[in-house]
Amino acid sequence: MGExxxxxxxxxxxxxxxxxxxxxxxxxxxxxxxFQKSVFRGAITPSNLILLKKDLNNIIDKEEDxxxxxxxxxxxxxxxxxxxxxxxxxxxxLII
Numbered sequence: 672m673g674e675x676x677x678x679x680x681x682x683x684x685x686x687x688x689x690x691x692x693x694x695x696x697x698x699x700x701x702x703x704x705x706f707q708k709s710v711f712r713g714a715i716t717p718s719n720l721i722l723l724k725k726d727l728n729n730i731i732d733k734e735e736d737x738x739x740x741x742x743x744x745x746x747x748x749x750x751x752x753x754x755x756x757x758x759x760x761x762x763x764x765l766i767i
Contacts, residue, residue: 679720680743683711687736687755695738698726724754731755 683703687695692709702723703711715723720742727738731754738754 679715679717681712681715681720682706682741682743683723683738684741685709685736685738687731687738691730691732691736694730695727695736698723698730701726724752727754 681703683699685695685699686709696705696709699705699711702715702719703713706712720740724740731738733755736755740752740754742750742752744750
């Protein structure tokens, strides 16, 4: 039998309309630690991750807002999940 994962660690980044940013911030703060501006991180149980996504989906406009959750299962495996519209910025425009 494989080893059970007792918790996950997540990073959450968001870019949402200013009308919803305060509500999104409060929901994220409820489940994760505020790291910087629109970035949160911390240990989170699978059930709390489900609740976090449910709460966020009730707030955001999926056609306009962007939320990215990076889920770390261990130091070598992670999954990325996008809620809403993803910007296609590669960052190359910042390199001169």
